[in-house]
Amino acid sequence: MNVVLDNAGDIALAFIYTLSLFVVAGVLSLIFGALLAAARVGPVAVLRKAAAVYVMLIRNTPLLIVIIFFRFAGPKIGLTFGFVDIRVADIRLNNLYAACAVGLIVYTSSFVCEALRSGINAVPLGQAEAARAIGLPFGGVMSQVIMPQAMRHALPPLASVQIALLKNTTVCGALGVFEAFARMRGLTNDFASARTEIFLAFALIFVVLVEVLSFVAYRLERRWRIA
């Protein structure tokens, strides 16, 4: 256990990377996923088709391949993210971090889109008709009436998607972001005799984080329950 406690500072720093990836990709994938879902149910045929193709393409591709694309293939076609260079104390968010974050956003958005679409399908058609009848344009119908209700219906699957995202951030550890997984691998290499403790400690922290996330989702579900 000493190994874990002795390196508590480094471990904490690693989890700050993990959590920052999760928050950035979580928020942006919710926004982008909502736009995709709106496109999929919208009146413009081209957007409907494009969003469907996006989901088909990305959802069927392993996350590692998506991230590797942005990490290695991206720079070859001019996607370098070189403009990203943020330093806060010991945290440094550079182009590698950005490439990984974008990969996570692109990948997770397709799942958010489909979770939201299941929520949209659960909103009675009459809600959209009533919203159109008072003169709201498509954007207003979606943002004021459909999406808020769809979010509620989609909360359980959305929570699962976001939990998966939190754990998926570990893939970035293999590609240059010094988050939890990369730190764990470093520690198990340095302290081979204490591998079991190190594994258990990291697993436990993930369990706690996911549990917190589940609890938040559960509370939101209760609070948003339609009276």
Added chain:
Amino acid sequence: MSAAPEEDISAGRGEPLVVLEGVNKWFGDLHVLQDINVTVNRGEVVVVIGPSGSGKSTLCRAINRLETIDRGAITLDGKPLPQEGKELANLRAEVGMVFQSFNLFAHKTIRENVTLGPIKVRKMSKAKADAKAAELLDRVGIGHQADKYPAQLSGGQQQRVAIARALAMEPKVMLFDEPTSALDPEMIKEVLDVMVDLAEQGMTMIVVTHEMGFARTAADRVLFMADGAVVEENTPEEFFTNPQSERAKDFLGKILKH
């Protein structure tokens, strides 16, 4: 300070407001609207009755383009219904619609249901929209329940809120698509009372209903539809006492004889 004068909803009474010319619609092979020619004048209350599946709801929904038509033309206040888009949204704001299943926004309070349109579509300030909502909700008898959610209200109350929501947009015409068909008998009256009030104030109304009592008291004209066509068009008095077509006689015989 002078308040802008309230627009008199009965101004220009008698001029054509909603005009349907040669309207046809098919659902696959089913010819649901057959050559409909109807003119509704400003300030007029037109009741559409007929058996289930006669196309009366489709007709009502076609007027604010919740249903598209395949042939013919519909004009509102002299302007043809626009295609999907911003312009259509503007037109819908001018046409109030009340649905059979109320369709109140389930996640918004009663007040928010009524103020959403004025704030988002008419760009009214929240304070002004709230004041207007309070006035309208008082008018339909729900003033003290503005902070509740739709599911906490009875069906009759929800439908009255739906009427207030439509009125908040100051529509030129109100469409009612079987507004009392989903209600318990004792709630029907409270909704009909509100509708009769509205009719007396000169609102132009197109009402699809099975409530013959309402047709008798409030309607200027009755349209009888069967199998997608307007079979008979007459004053309520004439229609109920002296129906011309066999189809109407048969229909009235079935519904009035018990």
